[in-house]
Amino acid sequence: METAEVLAAEQKYFDHVSDHRERMRRGLLEAPGAAANAGAAMRLRKDAEARLERMGQPDDAVAVGRMDDEDGYVLYVGHSTITDDNSEVLVVNWQAPAAARYYTATHADTGGLALKRTFECSGNTIESYSDVVFQQLAAAVAELEAPGDALLDDLNRDRTGQMQDIVRTIQAAQYDLIRAPLDQLLVIQGGPGTGKTAVALHRVSWLLFNHRDALSAADVLIVGPSPTFTRYTRTVLPSLGDISVVQRDIGQFHPPVRRGRTEGAGVVRLKGDGRLAGLLRRALYDRVGVPADQAAVEAHVDGRPVVFTADEINQIVARSRQTPGSFTQQRQIFRSLMVNLGLDRARERRLGVRTPLDQLIERIWPTFTAPAFLRELYGSRDRLIAAAGEEFTAREVALLHRRPGERITEEIWSEADLPLIDYLESLLHGVEERFAHIVVDEAQDLSPMQLRSIAARSSTGSMTVVGDIAQSTGLWARDDWDDILEHLPAQLPQVTAELRYGYRVPRQVFELAERLLPIAAPGITAPQVVRDGPADPVFRLVDDDSRATVAVEAAMAHASHGRSVAIICPAVHRPAIESELAVRDVAWRAASRSELGQGVNLVSPHEAKGLEFDATVVVEPKDIVAEDERGHRLLYVALTRTTRYLHVVGVLPMIGAAQPLSLSGPEQDDDLPPPVEPPAFSEPPVFSEPPVFSEPASLVEPPSFGEVSSFVEPPSAGQPLSFGGDEDSDFPAADHRERERPVSDFEATRAIIVPSVVGTASVPSPRVEVVPPEFRPPSAAPAVSTPPAPVSPAPTMPAPAAHTPVTSAPAAVAPPAPARTGSLSAQIVELVAAELAGQVRENVQPAQWRAVLDRVGELLADE
Numbered sequence: 080m081e082t083a084e085v086l087a088a089e090q091k092y093f094d095h096v097s098d099h100r101e102r103m104r105r106g107l108l109e110a111p112g113a114a115a116n117a118g119a120a121m122r123l124r125k126d127a128e129a130r131l132e133r134m135g136q137p138d139d140a141v142a143v144g145r146m147d148d149e150d151g152y153v154l155y156v157g158h159s160t161i162t163d164d165n166s167e168v169l170v171v172n173w174q175a176p177a178a179a180r181y182y183t184a185t186h187a188d189t190g191g192l193a194l195k196r197t198f199e200c201s202g203n204t205i206e207s208y209s210d211v212v213f214q215q216l217a218a219a220v221a222e223l224e225a226p227g228d229a230l231l232d233d234l235n236r237d238r239t240g241q242m243q244d245i246v247r248t249i250q251a252a253q254y255d256l257i258r259a260p261l262d263q264l265l266v267i268q269g270g271p272g273t274g275k276t277a278v279a280l281h282r283v284s285w286l287l288f289n290h291r292d293a294l295s296a297a298d299v300l301i302v303g304p305s306p307t308f309t310r311y312t313r314t315v316l317p318s319l320g321d322i323s324v325v326q327r328d329i330g331q332f333h334p335p336v337r338r339g340r341t342e343g344a345g346v347v348r349l350k351g352d353g354r355l356a357g358l359l360r361r362a363l364y365d366r367v368g369v370p371a372d373q374a375a376v377e378a379h380v381d382g383r384p385v386v387f388t389a390d391e392i393n394q395i396v397a398r399s400r401q402t403p404g405s406f407t408q409q410r411q412i413f414r415s416l417m418v419n420l421g422l423d424r425a426r427e428r429r430l431g432v433r434t435p436l437d438q439l440i441e442r443i444w445p446t447f448t449a450p451a452f453l454r455e456l457y458g459s460r461d462r463l464i465a466a467a468g469e470e471f472t473a474r475e476v477a478l479l480h481r482r483p484g485e486r487i488t489e490e491i492w493s494e495a496d497l498p499l500i501d502y503l504e505s506l507l508h509g510v511e512e513r514f515a516h517i518v519v520d521e522a523q524d525l526s527p528m529q530l531r532s533i534a535a536r537s538s539t540g541s542m543t544v545v546g547d548i549a550q551s552t553g554l555w556a557r558d559d560w561d562d563i564l565e566h567l568p569a570q571l572p573q574v575t576a577e578l579r580y581g582y583r584v585p586r587q588v589f590e591l592a593e594r595l596l597p598i599a600a601p602g603i604t605a606p607q608v609v610r611d612g613p614a615d616p617v618f619r620l621v622d623d624d625s626r627a628t629v630a631v632e633a634a635m636a637h638a639s640h641g642r643s644v645a646i647i648c649p650a651v652h653r654p655a656i657e658s659e660l661a662v663r664d665v666a667w668r669a670a671s672r673s674e675l676g677q678g679v680n681l682v683s684p685h686e687a688k689g690l691e692f693d694a695t696v697v698v699e700p701k702d703i704v705a706e707d708e709r710g711h712r713l714l715y716v717a718l719t720r721t722t723r724y725l726h727v728v729g730v731l732p733m734i735g736a737a738q739p740l741s742l743s744g745p746e747q748d749d750d751l752p753p754p755v756e757p758p759a760f761s762e763p764p765v766f767s768e769p770p771v772f773s774e775p776a777s778l779v780e781p782p783s784f785g786e787v788s789s790f791v792e793p794p795s796a797g798q799p800l801s802f803g804g805d806e807d808s809d810f811p812a813a814d815h816r817e818r819e820r821p822v823s824d825f826e827a828t829r830a831i832i833v834p835s836v837v838g839t840a841s842v843p844s845p846r847v848e849v850v851p852p853e854f855r856p857p858s859a860a861p862a863v864s865t866p867p868a869p870v871s872p873a874p875t876m877p878a879p880a881a882h883t884p885v886t887s888a889p890a891a892v893a894p895p896a897p898a899r900t901g902s903l904s905a906q907i908v909e910l911v912a913a914e915l916a917g918q919v920r921e922n923v924q925p926a927q928w929r930a931v932l933d934r935v936g937e938l939l940a941d942e
């Protein structure tokens with residue numbers, strides 16, 4: 080079939096499915112109103128809300144792709160299952176086992192698939208498609224290893240400041256991690272842009288769907304490094320239909336306190352140290368018991384003194400402390416034991432014991448709030464010394480000591496105090512909110528005390544921990560995952576996996592950034608990038624006066640093309656950049672206020688972690704390097720935030736005398752307005768000899784960051800300095816299409832695209848006309864805890880009109896069978912028994928019946 084015919088046929092099918100989706104939507108909206116009772120209505124409403132969310136908007140594409148097996152059976156894959164009037168499956172949910180082959184099929188193991196088609200849509204209108212023809216793969220692998228058009232199109236799209244789902248183009252290696260078993264602590268290591276965050280979020284959605292008996296949205300916690308990051312990622316799960324997963328940033332685990340104290344690096348580092356847990360615990364229990372210098376204590380019972388010896392009380396304290404539970408629970412035990420003792424002592428006067436003993440009890444075993452306790456502890460050198468024991472030096476104790484605020488309400492807390500308050504809170508009261516699965520993103524930077532906060536919230540030890548050692552910066556920069564894992568739960572197997580292909584950063588940019596790796600993170604293998612970008616990085620030499628102007632103009636030029644652009648700027652240059660933006664009346668967003676989007680964004684190198692933009696302007700690399708003990712890693716982070724364009728703006732030497740950053744020459748064409756005139760240096764910059772800029776960037780091999788003298792060659796005598804090259808070609812053409820770069824062993828080529836060209840005539844059109852009686856999942860089924868059952872009723876596809884008409888009549892919806900083993904059957908029975916029975920009695924309308932039957936069909940299809 081010709082491309083146009085295929086498109087027309089597919090569109091017809093999409094329209095047909097869309098009609099059914101709207102019918103299902105109406106049914107869902109009406110269903111709660113027909114429930115037999117309020118409880119049933121609430122259940123139906125909750126279920127309907129989640130399904131409506133997953134279903135998406137009426138103009139969203141009904142499917143992301145389709146697969147045809149070798150027998151010509153066809154199944155469409157989408158965000159949600161859509162069935163027709165007869166409960167035949169038109170589109171199957173991406174998380175369902177039946178959809179697995181769409182993601183797992185490779186040229187080496189096709190799983191019985193002949194073709195995989197991925198659609199590019201605008202709304203529910205198909206704009207193009209790309210086909211993977213598996214039969215041709217093996218022969219073509221050697222010559223044509225490249226990512227597919229669908230993936231490239233997704234990677235090249237404009238960024239909006241909100242992360243998008245990747246259901247359409249999940250790669251096989253990513254899919255393996257998405258559906259990895261629940262009962263483990265899975266570490267996903269991967270370089271910048273390898274899809275760690277995307278995989279972790281899709282994994283949550285997959286787990287929720289496939290373990291719905293054991294896991295509900297409320298059982299899952301996602302922890303990000305900052306509010307900005309959480310805002311950036313928080314729309315992905317709702318777009319997958321998972322609306323109520325708890326997403327927090329690491330600074331949110333504590334009772335409400337006033338934040339804003341700044342502290343020196345030494346203090347911050349010390350407060351993150353795992354030894355603090357021991358110190359706090361000792362300090363807390365140091366407050367319990369009869370002071371050593373007292374042999375006895377006296378209480379008054381009905382006005383008469385009653386004496387208790389220190390020994391007998393301390394024995395009760397010891398007994399109470401042996402009982403498992405929080406400080407507060409142990410205090411309850413202590414209190415009841417003391418009351419009994421008091422009653423014994425005042426046997427003849429049984430009344431009146433309670434009030435006076437409570438005062439005594441409070442003296443021996445005081446009650447605290449976490450902030451109040453910590454405030455007192457910081458304020459008392461003696462208490463700190465006592466709790467420090469042999470584990471801390473005098474200098475460390477001095478670092479912790481501080482003058483408390485006048486009142487507890489006036490106390491200002493630092494970020495490093497928060498995990499300590501949280502830990503104290505857990506000692507005092509236990510952890511109220513615990514989760515069966517926790518995702519930790521950007522885990523490589525977390526302090527032991529932060530990791531402890533997270534670990535305390537795990538009820539099972541099941542976690543997905545993602546990060547990149549090469550991007551580990553800050554005071555707790557790590558070189559090894561073991562340093563992180565030792566603070567996380569160990570009751571389940573700890574499994575480490577790696578993502579090896581970089582999807583975000585274009586080749587030209589990554590070739591620059593990866594030169595930092597030998598210094599920044601020796602031993603870490605760079606990810607393999609999957610595509611070329613539209614332009615080489617642009618280097619702009621500036622002086623102190625022109626830096627802000629050049630950076631802002633570069634950003635404005637990109638913003639004028641509707642791109643999201645980040646000025647990644649070290650703190651020392653931020654005021655100048657802000658005032659330049661103000662002078663030019665440029666509206667901009669601050670990552671520090673969690674605002675990200677199209678146009679100009681101002682982002683610190685630390686805030687940039689995990690984020691991405693269409694273009695980035697990295698300001699003064701040497702000052703980024705100076706901003707962190709692992710400054711080269713921080714620069715690596717900054718350089719790897721762009722999906723397309725990179726500008727580096729700085730004075731020479733770019734990252735310090737010992738590690739010059741390469742300066743390249745003229746950039747590729749762009750239709751953007753010419754950038755600002757490069758600064759005119761009255762004298763050569765820091766080097767004795769300035770570098771050449773006259774050659775195209777692509778010909779100038781950037782030097783290694785680690786080499787002292789590997790700067791590009793000096794210009795020939797008399798040659799004018801041409802910073803940034805051809806002034807009219809500072810930006811690449813806006814519509815310049817990124818080139819596909821052949822990548823050997825690219826994971827997508829496990830399902831390699833042959834020929835990955837939209838509608839190419841050489842692709843034999845797959846047969847879609849035969850509607851099989853059933854579409855069975857592959858025998859190599861995904862690793863879920865229960866083996867996938869054959870789909871029933873069969874998710875057959877009624878062919879669109881342009882296709883050969885359906886040859887077999889769709890099966891009627893069978894009445895729900897009695898409960899089999901397995902949750903889905905149970906759910907179906909529950910639906911039918913609890914809802915339908917009631918509805919029948921109440922003369923429910925056909926549309927409402929349909930909603931329930933649709934649900935039954937979906938459940939069966941998903942199973």
Ligand SMILES: Nc1ncnc2c1ncn2[C@@H]1O[C@H](COP(=O)(O)OP(=O)(O)OP(=O)(O)O)[C@@H](O)[C@H]1O
Nearest residue numbers: 233245248249250271272273274275276277582689
């Ligand atoms: N299979 C895929 N299909 C389409 N886009 C993808 C795929 N995998 C990753 N991406 C895209 O690549 C970009 C980087 O992904 P993500 O942010 O998850 O990477 P990361 O490994 O977490 O990066 P970082 O280390 O910088 O935090 C995102 O835009 C994401 O949507």
